[in-house]
Amino acid sequence: MHTAAASVLIPPTMRVFERGWLSSNNVLLLDSEDAATLVDTGYVSHRAQTLALVQSALGGRRLTRILNTHLHSDHCGGNAHLQRATGARIAIPPGHVDAVARWDEDRLSFRATGQECERFAHDDVLQPGATLPMGEREWQVIAAPGHDPHSIMLWDAANRVLISADALWQHGFGAIFPEIEGDSGFAEQGAMLDLIEGLGPKLVIPGHGSPFGDVPAALLRARKRLAALAADPARNARQVAKVLIKFYLLDARSLPFDRLVQHLTGARYFTVINERYFRLPFDALIANSVRELVAVGAADWHDGIVANRDS
Numbered sequence: 001m002h003t004a005a006a007s008v009l010i011p012p013t014m015r016v017f018e019r020g021w022l023s024s025n026n027v028l029l030l031d032s033e034d035a036a037t038l039v040d041t042g043y044v045s046h047r048a049q050t051l052a053l054v055q056s057a058l059g060g061r062r063l064t065r066i067l068n069t070h071l072h073s074d075h076c077g078g079n080a081h082l083q084r085a086t087g088a089r090i091a092i093p094p095g096h097v098d099a100v101a102r103w104d105e106d107r108l109s110f111r112a113t114g115q116e117c118e119r120f121a122h123d124d125v126l127q128p129g130a131t132l133p134m135g136e137r138e139w140q141v142i143a144a145p146g147h148d149p150h151s152i153m154l155w156d157a158a159n160r161v162l163i164s165a166d167a168l169w170q171h172g173f174g175a176i177f178p179e180i181e182g183d184s185g186f187a188e189q190g191a192m193l194d195l196i197e198g199l200g201p202k203l204v205i206p207g208h209g210s211p212f213g214d215v216p217a218a219l220l221r222a223r224k225r226l227a228a229l230a231a232d233p234a235r236n237a238r239q240v241a242k243v244l245i246k247f248y249l250l251d252a253r254s255l256p257f258d259r260l261v262q263h264l265t266g267a268r269y270f271t272v273i274n275e276r277y278f279r280l281p282f283d284a285l286i287a288n289s290v291r292e293l294v295a296v297g298a299a300d301w302h303d304g305i306v307a308n309r310d311s
Helices: 044-057 079-086 094-102 186-199 215-231 233-252 257-265 268-278 282-295
Strands: 014-018 026-030 035-039 062-067 089-092 131-134 137-143 152-156 161-165 203-206 254-256 299-302 305-308
Touching: 014 044, 026 044, 044 079, 062 079, 089 094, 161 186, 186 215, 215 233, 233 254, 233 257, 233 268, 233 282, 233 299, 233 305, 254 257, 257 282, 257 305, 268 282, 282 299
Parallel strands: 035 062, 062 089, 161 203
Antiparallel strands: 014 026, 026 035, 131 137, 137 152, 152 161, 254 305, 299 305
16 A cells, blocks of 8 residues: 655645655656646556556646656656656656667666656756755755666755665665676675765655654664675575566465466576576576575465565
8 A cells, every 4th residue: 555654744836645665656846836847757558557646646737857866667657657647748867868868768667677668758857966846845866876877866965964865775775786697796786885874864765665764773773784685695685586477476465386487587687697607507596596585485386386574
């Protein structure tokens, strides 16, 4: 169930919709009596629900801008639907401007992850270092590589509020995708944690999970997790595989194991993970990942059917 997060720390000109893990959180900023901005739009299969949540909170305002912290499918999947309904302009980070213009699903990671995103066009670019007025406050655009090399965060320095996307959650951070392809990601993620510590936010609004204020504790947990992954890159690869399978199960709910294997055969990240780290028969790689999800209570596997299991 998707609910608006409740916290005394949430600024009065902001609405945070805490979503399930298939869709990123949505942050609605009330810019004036007439206009509003939305940060991130969730996954494509939730697009109608995302629009309903936003419309219920606009209070007669028009949605005039959509900002994406990065272009993973769970953060931009509702872009096209919301733009059609509202006419809002879409702003994206600079790293994938060409890929969006040509709709290159390989560079945009949709094909590599086995996920979907309805095609959209962008209007503006979120340049790191720029300042944006939103919700009657000034927000700085900060580059935030690690989880995704092109991600950004949004920082309200005057009130020490950080929209962190997947750079920091209350209990972790987003999977470090660059490392599975041999690119640097652990060092960048560590630098992001240092940067956030230096900012000293009072409130962090993450891409997934509840907004939180105990940032030192979250950073400590994140650093311990990052150290464990960096010490064992194969562990990070296994984590990425499990995250992607869990994501698909959140959408599909349940399906035969052979259909799961068939779907993931077309997702390039699984081929890369297998070739770089494990060199198993492909169905064995998927079976191992499913077993790990079952072991932690995140999935069920009975009589050939793999099913999502809600925590």
